[in-house]
Amino acid sequence: MQPKSNIVHLPVYQPGKPVEDVKRELGLTEIIKLASNENPFGCSEHAKAAIMEELVNLNIYPDGASIELTAALAAKLGVETNQLIFGTGSSEIILMVARAFLVPGDETIMADETFPQYKHNAEIENARVIEVPLKDGKHDLPAMLAKVNNRTKIIWICNPNNPTGTIVSIPELTEFLKQVPSHVLVVLDEAYGEYIEDPDYPDGVQLLREFRNLIVLRTFSKIYGLASLRIGYGIGHADVIRFTNQVREPFNTTRAAQAAAKAAIADHAFITYCREQNKQGIAYLSGQFDRLGLTYFPAYGNFMMFDAKRPSPEVFDALLRRGIISRSRWTYYPNHIRITVGTQQQNEQFIAALEQVLQEETVQG
Secondary structure, eight states: OOOOGGGTTOOOOOOOOOHHHHHHHHOOSOOEEOSSOOOTTOOOHHHHHHHHHHGGGTTSOOOTTOHHHHHHHHHHHTOOGGGEEEESSHHHHHHHHHHHHOOTTOEEEEESSSOTHHHHHHHHTTOEEEEEOOBTTBOOHHHHHHTOOTTEEEEEEESSOTTTOOOOOHHHHHHHHHHSOTTSEEEEEOTTGGGOOOTTSOOHHHHTTTOTTEEEEEESSSTTOOGGGOOEEEEEOHHHHHHHHTTOOTTOSOHHHHHHHHHHTTOHHHHHHHHHHHHHHHHHHHHHHHHTTOOBOOOOSSEEEEEOSSOHHHHHHHHHHTTEEOBOOBTTBTTEEEEEOOOHHHHHHHHHHHHHHHHHHHHHO
16 A cells, blocks of 8 residues: 655654653663653643543543633633634644645745644645745744745744744734735744743734734643643634634544643633743753853743754753753754753753763863
8 A cells, every 4th residue: 555645755743752761771760851842840730630520521522612611711812712723732733724724736834943743734735835944043024925926825933933932023923914915824823922921922812803814823732731631722713713623533632631721721820830930940041051152042932942062963962861851953953952941950950961061072072
């Protein structure tokens, strides 16, 4: 049997290296995983309680329409219930959007170093991917706009961008959206948006009032700390959501995930605490990178990307031997490492390990 010819050479998504694998491979007992931008502070206690209550319903299918969660989230965001769709993480919304709107021969535009699932799902649908280089680690919106033609179907914007952590501002994004033709769908991925307090950061939901060709992606995997439950969502105009919903698999989110997400959005104190701790972590890591003479992109999510001044796989391996799991191997940033902002103790251990790696390389050099 032969698969679709356009998927044969597609790379399989590589997540952050699992803690268990590192312990087994290197014989280490203590591992700090700072590779997947997970919330180091866990999740809301209310979410945990909601999960426990659902354990008696494991034999019952979930609500395919996520009615209770939809109502709660619509009220929180100030949108209609028909403007929401849920998936197994926002990554499934990406898959559904590509499946619903792309056909062979369509063109889709994205940054050249961004979340890889945009490109992956576009290529599955046999669309032509147009990659536009980042400018100082940031989406070059004018250059992306210049690539739009009558074959363009979707533009993807990750804000803040993963892996660089940079953002496009309200004026930049608004001016861009005003010039995008109405037949082109703009996907605005705000997976890390809840971490940001900067007044220049756009709120995609507010922009929906003016731009009907926009869909905003968010997730419960990051600041809400529910990564293992796999639940995210999209917000858009009712017609965009309806078309996307037509390719959604039945029962695609679990009862536990729906219940936990509903409880999590009501726990404002937990979100405030995580945001503040993350801000302190960014300040600490920025100061340490400055001390070590390492440049880095301004961080807006819960991760930072810095220039290690040497091939990143070498630094990754050296950190791994010291029990720190990071992310490396970026096509257009071969010397950069992306690190999740951890707890203060984790951040300090990472910096200590990094300093050892840099000193070791200096001595060997």
